Amino acid sequence: xxxxxxxxxxxxxxxxxxxxxxxxxxxxxxxxxxxxxxxxxxxxxxxxxxxxxxxxxxxxxxxxxxxxxxxxxxxxxxxxxxxxxxxxxxxxxxxxxxxxxxxxxxxxxxxxxxxxxxxxxxxxxxxxxxxxxxxxxxxxxxxxxxxxxxxxxxxxxxxxxxxxxxxxxxxxxxxxxxxxxxxxxxxxxxxxxxxxxxxxxxxxxxxxxxxxxxxxxxxxxxxxxxxxxxxxxxxxxxxxxxxxxxxxxxxxxxxxxxxxxxxxxxxxxxxxxxxxxxxxxxxxxxxxxxxxxxxxxxxxxxxxxxxxxxxxxxxxxxxxxxxxxxxxxxxxxxxxxxxxxxxxxxxxxxxxxxxxxxxxxxxxxxxxxxxxx
Numbered sequence: 001x002x003x004x005x006x007x008x009x010x011x012x013x014x015x016x017x018x019x020x021x022x023x024x025x026x027x028x029x030x031x032x033x034x035x036x037x038x039x040x041x042x043x044x045x046x047x048x049x050x051x052x053x054x055x056x057x058x059x060x061x062x063x064x065x066x067x068x069x070x071x072x073x074x075x076x077x078x079x080x081x082x083x084x085x086x087x088x089x090x091x092x093x094x095x096x097x098x099x100x101x102x103x104x105x106x107x108x109x110x111x112x113x114x115x116x117x118x119x120x121x122x123x124x125x126x127x128x129x130x131x132x133x134x135x136x137x138x139x140x141x142x143x144x145x146x147x148x149x150x151x152x153x154x155x156x157x158x159x160x161x162x163x164x165x166x167x168x169x170x171x172x173x174x175x176x177x178x179x180x181x182x183x184x185x186x187x188x189x190x191x192x193x194x195x196x197x198x199x200x201x202x203x204x205x206x207x208x209x210x211x212x213x214x215x216x217x218x219x220x221x222x223x224x225x226x227x228x229x230x231x232x233x234x235x236x237x238x239x240x241x242x243x244x245x246x247x248x249x250x251x252x253x254x255x256x257x258x259x260x261x262x263x264x265x266x267x268x269x270x271x272x273x274x275x276x277x278x279x280x281x282x283x284x285x286x287x288x289x290x291x292x293x294x295x296x297x298x299x300x301x302x303x304x305x306x307x308x309x310x311x312x313x314x315x316x317x318x319x320x321x322x323x324x325x326x327x328x329x330x331x332x333x334x335x336x337x338x339x340x341x342x343x344x345x346x347x348x349x350x351x352x353x354x355x356x357x358x359x360x361x362x363x364x365x366x367x368x369x370x371x372x373x
Contacts, residue, residue, distance in 0.1 A: 002054070003052050003053060003054045003110075003113060003114075003117075004052070004053045004054070005050070005051070005052050005053075005117055006049065006050075006051040006052075006053070007048065007049065007050055007051075007121075008048075008049065009037075009038070009041055009049055012037070012049065012051050013034075013038075015053075016034055023055075023060060026055070026058075026059075026060055027059070027060045030060050030062070030104070032285065032286075033062055033064070033102070033104045035262065035264075035285075036064065036102055037049065037051060037064045037102065038258075039258070039283070040064070040066060040100075040102070041066070042251075042254055042255060042258045043251070043255060044066055045251070045254075046068065047066040047067060047068045047098075048066070048067045048068065049064065049065070049066060049067070050064070050065040050066075050067050050097055050117075050118060050121065051063070051064050051065075052110075052113075052114045052117065054110055059105055060104065060105060061104060061105045061106060061107060061110045062104040062105070063099065063102060063103050063104065063106055063110075063111075063114055064099060064102040065097035065098060065099045065102070065118065065126070066097070066098050066099070067095065067096070067097045067098075067118075067121065067123060068095070068096065068098075069093060069094070069095050070093065070094060070095070070096050071087055071091070071093045072088070072091035072092060072093075072094070072364075073085035073086060073087055073088065073091070091364070092357060092360055092361070092364075094124040094125065094357050094361060095122065095123045095124045095125075096123055096124060096125050096126070096127055097118050097121070097123045097125075097126045097127065098127045098129075099127070099128055099129070099130075100129045100130075101129070101130055101131065101134075103128075103130065103134055103138075106134075106137070106138075108141045108144070108145070111138065111141050112141070112145060112147070115148065115350060119352045119353075119354065119355075122352065122354075122355070123352060124351070124352050124355040124357045124358065124361060125349055125350065125351050125352060125355075125358075125361055126349070126350040126352075127347070127348075127349055128347070128348040128349075128350075129155065129345055129346070129347055130345070130346055130348070131170070131343055131344075131345065131346065132343075132344065132346060134346075135152070135346035135348065138348055139152050139348065142348070142350065148350050148351065148353065149350075149351045149353065149358070149362060150348060150349060150350045150351065151347075151348070151349040151351075151362070151365045152346070152347070152348045152349075153346070153347055154344050154345075154346050154347075155344075155345045155346055155347035169342040169343060169344050169345060170326060170328070170342060170343040170344075170345065171326070171327045171328060171335060171336070171339040171341075171342050172324050172325065172326050172327065172339055172340070172341045172342070172343075173314075173324060173325045173327065173338055173339050173340055173341075174323070174324045174340055174341055175314070175317055175318055175322060175323060175324055175325065176318075177318070178318065179311070179314060179315050179318060180196060182314055182318075182338075183195070183196040183199060184196075186337075192337075193307065193334070193337075194337060194338065199307065199311055202303075202304045202307055202308065203308055203311065205303070206272070206303045206304070206305065206308060209303070210272040210273050210300075210303065211271075211272070211273050211274070212270065212271070212272055212277075212308070213270075213271045213274075214268060214269065214270055214271070214312060215231060215267075215268075215269040215271070216267065216268055216269075216316060217231070217260065217265055217266065217267040217281075218265075218266055218316070218320055219263040219264055219265065219266065219284050220263070221260075223260075228257070228260065231256075231267070231269060232252065232253045232256050232257065233253075234269060234271075234276035234279075235252050235253075235256065235269065235276070235279050235281075236252055236253060237276050237297075238276045238277070238278060238279055238295050238296065238297050239252060239295050241297045241298055241299060242295040242296055242297060242298055243298060244295055252293075256281070259283055264283055264284045264285060265281065265282075265283070265284070266281060266282045266283075266284050266289060266313075266316065266317065266320075266322070267279065267280075267281035267282075268280045268281065268309055268312050268313040268316055269309075270305055270308055270309050270312065272300055272303070272305065275297070275299070275300075276297060277296065277297050277299075277300045277303075277305040277308075277309075278294070278295065278296035278297060278300070278305035278306055278308060278309035279293075279294065279295060279296075279309055280292065280293070280294045280309040280310055280312075280313035281293055281294075281313075282313075282325060282326075284322070287321065287322060287323045288322065288323050288324045288325075288326070289317065289322060289324065289325040289326055290326050291326060291328060292325055292326065292327060292328070294306060294309060294310060294313075296309065306334070307334075310334065324341075327339055349361075349365060
């Protein structure tokens with residue numbers, strides 16, 4: 001089996017543009033894999049890509065990993081549903097290749113060649129985060145060839161006080177036909193924040209006391225560049241004035257511009273008396289929101305503008321026939337209460353047998369089963 005291996009995006013996209021027509025004729029869905037690669041690198045520009053591509057007469061096989069030198073961190077606290085870490089001198093710096101659901105028609109022979117190529121790259125360990133079908137298949141490959149030491153387990157449960165990493169179940173809201181149906185499970189829970197009467201009351205109070213306005217962007221929206229810049233700057237303003245900015249940073253402008261350019265952006269922005277108050281936006285693919293983000297300006301905390309943005313975003317999705325919203329693994333209560341379908345994430349870590357760190361990494365994984373390595 002002969003593969004093309006790419007370790008730079010420019011190299012991969014140049015190849016793809018040259019062969020785009022032939023690849024599309026063989027497999028029209030392969031374009032989604034290409035977009036996934038590009039999207040991940042927009043979100044994590046500091047990482048280096050490793051893309052393997054193989055074609056035979058009937059099928060395209062591909063996989064994408066992001067590679068980086070990583071300093072392991074220890075979980076110290078959870079605040080507002082977001083995990084906080086600190087560096088520990090007892091934990092190593094190591095090189096890893098990481099993938100989250102970026103495997104495309106992977107066979108046993110293809111997986112073995114990719115694994116060897118990554119270890120020659122070199123990396124100390126390969127991290128694969130996948131859903132159950134791919135997990136069982138990959139675990140079977142590893143069990144049969146017995147070439148590598150590996151760790152495999154379901155990674156869907158939260159952990160307390162361990163070394164770890166914030167990736168849990170896939171958490172989705174399958175959207176019904178009306179907004180009222182979304183909140184139907186909370187109809188008899190009068191004090192619940194998703195009781196629909198309470199939701200409407202929150203909205204009514206905000207509109208009574210403030211001039212509340214909305215801006216929308218959907219995949220089909222045609223917007224002037226100057227208007228886009230204002231919207232993206234307003235989102236940055238909200239984020240910097242939210243509690244989230246104290247815990248982590250995010251490259252919103254780059255993500256938003258990329259999604260809008262590729263007609264995959266669904267966005268709801270809320271203003272209060274002309275001031276950016278909250279937002280909710282998502283990445284749309286094949287009629288589903290595949291990832292989503294929300295924040296509110298802390299200046300307006302008493303008015304629950306986070307809830308208002310969420311409700312208006314749900315309405316926008318229903319009106320435009322979006323089928324579901326992926327909230328992602330989370331400890332945020334507003335997400336956990338709302339989802340109606342979950343799918344466990346599984347983890348496989350393959351250790352490089354030639355790495356001097358292999359034994360140390362295996363020991364860490366043995367004593368901290370949910371360690372990110």
